[in-house]
Amino acid sequence: MADFERLPPSGISVIIVGAGFAGLTAAIECDRKGHSVILLEKAAELQPLGDIISFGQNSSRFFDKWAGVREELNPLVHKSDSFNFYDWTGRFVTTQSFAEEHRVWGPRVNGHRGEIHQAVLRHARARGIDIRLGCNVVNYFEDADRAGVETDTGERLTADVVLAAEGVRSRGRKLVLGFEDKPQPSGYAVFRTWFPTDELLKNEKTRHLVANGDSHNGWIGKDVHFLVAAIKDGKEISWVCTHRDNGSIEESWQFPGKIEDVLRVVDGWDPVVQELVRLTPPDRLFDYKLVFRDPLPTFVSPKARTALIGDAAHPFLPTSIQGASQAMEDGVVLAACLDRAGGPAGVPEAVRVWERIRYERVHKIQKTGVTTREQWHKADWDAIWKDPQSLHLKREEWILNFDAEADAYARYDAVREQLEKERAQA
Ligand SMILES: Cc1cc2nc3c(=O)[nH]c(=O)nc-3n(C[C@H](O)[C@H](O)[C@H](O)COP(=O)(O)OP(=O)(O)OC[C@H]3O[C@@H](n4cnc5c(N)ncnc54)[C@H](O)[C@@H]3O)c2cc1C
Incomplete structure (x- = not known):
């Protein structure tokens, strides 16, 4: 295995389905925590597809933990630190500056989705992660001790935990929810x-x-x-x-x-x-x-050996500017929770703690996508001309100035005890 910062082997094996930002982040972070990883991706080749994508300070901080990635991204990313608003006729309304939040909370990363994705993929490959392209997962299964997937060639693979990171059209959702979730x-x-x-x-x-x-x-x-x-x-x-x-x-x-x-x-x-x-x-x-899609009632399968992460669990409207960031936070927090599992037998508990840590934060942030869209699309222009700054994007500290990894470690024991208490009372 390539020589990167990595905790000693945890004995936990992880299968991740989908090499988008959720899957790649989970793979890299699981590797950092000493879990053994297989990453399965349907595409035979990962091309630099897409256009603009944004990572807030809450996720751009992860790039710094992955040796060499920030340096690769620097020449590729958007550099201005202000945003000019106009009305539809072209009348200038206001400029929103991001300079102060860049200084205090750190840089955002806005750039080409494909280029940023390729930089992260190169890092995952350099770490020696087992990435298998052309693997279309068509089925998920689990019992109390293992979880597994089946590909369209009939191959079956099992691990201590499976992370379904296959984006908005996730098949893992069926195992987790028990029904097909129609968009x-x-x-x-x-x-x-x-x-x-x-x-x-x-x-x-x-x-x-x-x-x-x-x-x-x-x-x-x-x-x-x-x-x-x-x-x-x-x-x-x-x-x-x-x-x-x-x-x-x-x-x-x-x-x-x-x-x-x-x-x-x-x-x-x-x-x-x-x-x-x-x-x-x-x-x-x-x-x-x-x-x-309606918010899912749970991200975790009945035996807690399979978890939905990223868009598979919670697709975001672009106006939240947090879809990719929350996908990355999922992977970071899951890897940290598995680090606290104490080995394969502790995986279901760690996965349930992960869900409890993530669920409320993700859904609160999801709602900001609608709020921002309505703020702009249903703008009361008389009010805006009196207070142009009311058009500014809300930059909320609890979302952006947030270290998901540190938060997971800090809250893990309290959340685990809370879940135990709830189980005892049930
Ligand atoms: C090609 C592409 C282009 C995009 N372009 C943009 C963009 O320009 N701007 C933007 O804001 N967002 C874009 N997105 C979406 C954005 O990347 C995600 O919303 C966000 O980063 C969350 O990522 P995710 O990993 O949860 O999902 P995704 O990025 O959708 O990644 C899911 C991955 O799972 C793979 N997969 C799906 N089904 C299976 C299966 N059955 N077996 C194995 N693998 C499977 C997919 O091929 C994909 O690589 C794009 C996504 C894709 C896939």
């Missing part, structure tokens, strides 16, 4: 893109967005918001446009969008926005439907 359309979708800025630089209307290095701007309209980030010293740009949508296609990060559909949504808007849309390469535009 419903949320009524919203996001047009998304990322592309080089050469053409924007030549155009008078869009030049200012990219000519002075990184910048971050947002236009807010009725039931629509349009956010633009210039990255890599203004050489690349990403924009996302969240709007009403009643389509019923499945959520997919690669479903093509149409420029004319976006232009219809921003009809009558600031000419800067319209020009930016017109200059977007059509083959780089995607249309991501946001689906809604």
Whole structure:
């Protein structure tokens, strides 16, 4: 095994399904804690897919624990520390500065999902983690002592615990919930893109967005918001446009969008926005439907040998800006709880403690996605012109200035005792 900081072997074996940020973080953190890990991923090749993704200070701190990752990310991530708000016609409203929170809470990481994912994947590989690509898990099972998975080739693998980190269309949910959990359309979708800025630089209307290095701007309209980030010293740009949508296609990060559909949504808007849309390469535009799922009653299977983590347990709206961060916190906290399990026999208790530590925090943060969307989409503009800062993103210390690993170790014993007490009273 590669020579990285690692606790002595715990004797606990872990199978993780899905190599997104939840699965990769869980794999790296389990490896750090001395658990033995197999990571199964359906894709035959992990390509640098996606566009903009954000990690708050609560998760960007994890990159620092993984030797070399922060250094890889530094040249890739968005550098400005302020955000300019405009109304849909292009009238400037307010600038929100993040400089103070960067100074006190540390840096955020905003960048290309695929590039950041590749950096984390390289670290996982360098650690020598057993990552098996092209393994499509189709079934989960467990008994009191072991949990297991079956792949579409019929291979069966077992371990002390299985973590289902397969994203929004998780099959692990069926074992955990005992039924199929059907997503419903949320009524919203996001047009998304990322592309080089050469053409924007030549155009008078869009030049200012990219000519002075990184910048971050947002236009807010009725039931629509349009956010633009210039990255890599203004050489690349990403924009996302969240709007009403009643389509019923499945959520997919690669479903093509149409420029004319976006232009219809921003009809009558600031000419800067319209020009930016017109200059977007059509083959780089995607249309991501946001689906809604009721909060799950539990993240843990009946015998507590299988846990759902990341989007499989709790998909987030993009307006929470916490989906990837909470996926990472899940993995970090689970690895720490397993560290306190004292060996394979203690796994179910550790998994239940993990769920209790995570459940309330995750659901409280999930709700902020709706609050922010409503704050922007249903804005009372008379009130905003009197108090422009009411448009600012709420930056809450309990979410962002938070060390999930330290918190898990600090609370583990108290939560375990509480669960014991509840069991005795039941
Ligand atoms: C291709 C892709 C592009 C994305 N682009 C963006 C983006 O641009 N911006 C953004 O904010 N978020 C994006 N996301 C979502 C974002 O990464 C997640 O919302 C968040 O990071 C939580 O991650 P997760 O690990 O829980 O889920 P995911 O990131 O969805 O990862 C789940 C992983 O599990 C694998 N998997 C699924 N089913 C199985 C199975 N049966 N067997 C084995 N493996 C399986 C998937 O291939 C995937 O690698 C993207 C996700 C994906 C998969």
